[in-house]
Amino acid sequence: MPRTGLSPEEARQRAVEIAVARIRENGFVKLRLADVAREMGVSHAALYAHFRDKAALLDAVTESWLVDARARTAAICGGSAPPAERIEDWFVARYRIKSARVRTDPEIFYGFNEATAGERPVIRDHMLRLHQELAGLLGEAGLGAEAEATMLEEALAGFLHPALIGPGPKPEREDALRRLLKVVLAGLAALQEGGGA
Numbered sequence: 001m002p003r004t005g006l007s008p009e010e011a012r013q014r015a016v017e018i019a020v021a022r023i024r025e026n027g028f029v030k031l032r033l034a035d036v037a038r039e040m041g042v043s044h045a046a047l048y049a050h051f052r053d054k055a056a057l058l059d060a061v062t063e064s065w066l067v068d069a070r071a072r073t074a075a076i077c078g079g080s081a082p083p084a085e086r087i088e089d090w091f092v093a094r095y096r097i098k099s100a101r102v103r104t105d106p107e108i109f110y111g112f113n114e115a116t117a118g119e120r121p122v123i124r125d126h127m128l129r130l131h132q133e134l135a136g137l138l139g140e141a142g143l144g145a146e147a148e149a150t151m152l153e154e155a156l157a158g159f160l161h162p163a164l165i166g167p168g169p170k171p172e173r174e175d176a177l178r179r180l181l182k183v184v185l186a187g188l189a190a191l192q193e194g195g196g197a
Helices: 008-026 033-040 054-077 083-104 106-117 121-141 146-155 171-193
Strands: none
Touching: 008 033, 008 054, 008 106, 033 054, 054 083, 054 106, 054 121, 083 106, 083 121, 083 171, 106 121, 121 146, 146 171
């Protein structure tokens, strides 16, 4: 078996880069581990040292796609704007990231959608992080925490679920997201003022 001269982490990263390029070129469904191994100059079996199967490689591709999204939402959470403003910015950023990706990188987005539909662990972990971020922002704003975060996620799923996002971003869709969010946050504030009644 030829040696790549790469560390295990570098080899994993190189495999992900090749997989992304192949997905963009041939589509998500046609990705094969054998093709990635051949392009890396290693045996198909050698690639199994890094990815137990195609699904694991696709999880790594999805994870690489989510890193940027996580950095952006985390930056909003750590910002200095008032919490309610950061909640709005957080949702709008998620909408913009996804709707831009479906336009610029449709095959990778298709893979992300498939991973979401299949409830892959990489997606569950990502969604848990997002839920914790939102619960933290709601807590800062005095609008609740876990239960309210779940409610908001469900209320705004039409703007954020991969299966429901069309090519965009569309200004009118973003405006609708902002309006709905303001209504829901105002309702949460009224509940808090009324003692949760």
